Amino acid sequence: MKFSLLNVLFIVFILYGTGSSSSSSARRLLFRGRPVNRYGMLRPPVPDNYVNTLAENWYNQRVDHFNTSDTRTFKQLYFVNHEHYKTGGPVFLMLGGEGASSDYFIRSGAIATYAKKFNALTVELEHRYYGRSVPTVDLSVDNLRYLSSEQALKDAEQFVQFLVADRLALANSKWIVFGGSYSGALAAWFREKYPNAVNGAVASSGPVEARYDFKEYLGVVSQSLGTDCSNQIREAVHQLEAQLKTPEGWQSIDKELKLCTPLNGSDTASVNNLMETLTDPIASAVQYNSSNGNSIGRVCSVMTNTKDGRTPLERYVKLQLQVLHGGSKCLDYDYMKMIDEIRQSSKTSTSVRTGMRQWTYQTCTEFGYYQTTGLPDSPFGHNIPIDYFSKQCTDIFGKQFNADYIQKAVQTTNTYYGGVKPTVTKVVFPNGSTDPWHALSVLKDLNNSTRAVLIHGTSHCVDMYAPSANDPHELTDARQTIEKQLQL
Incomplete structure (x- = not known):
């Protein structure tokens, strides 16, 4: 599909307007389906320093x-x-x-x-x-x-x-x-x-x-990518998950994906966070599809190019490092670093200014919306489980915000509004x-x-x-x- 120039600018700022550069670490582009910026899911096609014309x-x-x-x-x-x-x-x-x-x-x-x-x-x-x-x-x-x-x-x-x-x-x-x-x-x-x-x-x-386990999200992503593209991603992730099983494989992942810190495959939360960090930019390309920006076509042109002599995993690595993360110095996936950022409650903290702390709170107390790999045929593997998200709520806001609390909150929301x-x-x-x-x-x-x-x-x-x-x-x-x- 074709878009106006403003739509193209919107995609560009969604994907590249968060401060990442080739000299910095690459962070995820989406967080719970929300772009990591101050404007949220419905952001205007403007930079973060946009000046309003109308009176405030x-x-x-x-x-x-x-x-x-x-x-x-x-x-x-x-x-x-x-x-x-x-x-x-x-x-x-x-x-x-x-x-x-x-x-x-x-x-x-x-x-x-x-x-x-x-x-x-x-x-x-x-x-x-x-x-x-x-x-x-x-x-x-x-x-x-x-x-x-x-x-x-x-x-x-x-x-x-x-x-x-x-x-x-x-x-x-x-x-x-x-x-x-x-x-x-x-x-x-x-x-x-x-x-x-x-x-x-x-x-x-x-x-x-509201939905606690929103596994259908990545199901739509897979459908939108198409069978061939999804199958290539599935094979790549399968190869990556095989490497996660051994210390030797962890070292290979470090080198291939240019991780900012050495991977400890026994740290389940960081493995979950790594897999989500790799999945999010593909989801972003689908959610904000544009023929002139990061798009379904751009993702699949890399993953379905079976004539380039690369394995599916090698193409997946190329997609991540060269296309989706823009050649950044390293890929940041550390779970506790993410948690510590969202724990910051000052109005001047990055997580508050970008709205990430607030949105995380609303997902924990009302909506869920957690995009898991819970579908049996998920091309993104099965390392983004629902308990990874409930753990975040507990780690950020306290032990009372556990899986049972979130599920009851989601049920209350649907009862109140009618789903x-x-x-x-x-x-x-x-x-x-x-x-x-x-x-x-x-x-x-x-x-x-x-x-x-x-x-x-x-x-x-x-x-x-x-x-x-x-x-x-x-x-x-x-x-x-x-x-x-x-x-x-």
């Missing part, structure tokens, strides 16, 4: 909506774009997700295109605890208790009330809520839990079903067929006003970017369906 506004939001005796507030960032608004027009509210908000989408994304057609006011509200909307002095475990989707939805409901009271002309306006990825799920849930606050929702690539069958009307669920996250979204119409749109051959949140003349017809048709939904 701040709303005094309550820290805890569900404790009447707690009167504390914090400053929550929001942007307003009046460019296309005419009195009486609708309000398009975009919810921030698991990363910092910018004004890109409400100025330049598909939502801005819809705003121009419908004379809408566009607004974006940053999610609590991400970006600069942090309610507490630090992100200690005790302070993170106010980080939840339920608190975030109440933030949005209170913000809508505030904006209507602040701008009386909006009192009779139609409100539509937008979101992508995690915030796509939030958009659907907002319409479900606060139907009187908004008239409809566009929930792009929204994983509305893939939320009780909603006037919602559209666009998803890309190559996007691994579509496995947790709504893929069939729920009722006459709630539509599912599966866009074949497209990836994560592609419908949210500005339309291009090069867009495939199914993507164009999907945007037309969304436009019709906005008129309901």
Whole structure:
């Protein structure tokens, strides 16, 4: 498929905008399906030092909506774009997700295109605890208790009330809520839990079903890569796993993959982390597929080139070092180093500034979403098990965050929101067929006003970017369906 220049820039910054260079150690590009950057899964095609054009506004939001005796507030960032608004027009509210908000989408994304057609006011509200909307002095475990989707939805409901009271002309306006990825799920849930606050929702690539063992994620990655490419990766990983069984094999892996520290194959957590570090960039190429960036085609052109005289493992090593990790000095896979980074709770720590600590907490307390190699035919081997992820929750946040706790939290989330069958009307669920996250979204119409749109051959949140003349017809048709939904 073809993308506009902005989409290409988006992929470039996703894959290379995290500070890695040929003189530095290579770190993973994804972490639990989330790019390792400050913007999260739905990041705009801008660098991390992007400067917002629209004025930054701040709303005094309550820290805890569900404790009447707690009167504390914090400053929550929001942007307003009046460019296309005419009195009486609708309000398009975009919810921030698991990363910092910018004004890109409400100025330049598909939502801005819809705003121009419908004379809408566009607004974006940053999610609590991400970006600069942090309610507490630090992100200690005790302070993170106010980080939840339920608190975030109440933030949005209170913000809508505030904006209507602040701008009386909006009192009779139609409100539509937008979101992508995690915030796509939030958009659907907002319409479900606060139907009187908004008239409809566009929930792009929204994983509305929480899942502890999300083994289907890598299943979609494998399907999107195709049989030949997946088989070559499977053989390469099989050869690599054979080396993991002996000290001599560990030394071979050190040398072949240029590991930053010598591999101890008896350190199960670091072996798991190594295998995930190798798998993540391939998943990223699928999740953010682009014909002009790291893509399915680029991965498979290396792995299926059986005429180059290399073994599948040798091609896999080439793919990792030369293509996916950009010729970095060494590959960093140390488990405890990763854990120690995410344990840092200061607002200035890297894990907080990039949103990784916050997102890890939400997966441990609400969603799971752990991308394991649990499928029996996984081409990525079987060294990324579910207990590797529950161990991370315990090691980072404390012993109470164990496997049983996470599974109960996931069950609670699905009971509260309804999983893939939320009780909603006037919602559209666009998803890309190559996007691994579509496995947790709504893929069939729920009722006459709630539509599912599966866009074949497209990836994560592609419908949210500005339309291009090069867009495939199914993507164009999907945007037309969304436009019709906005008129309901």
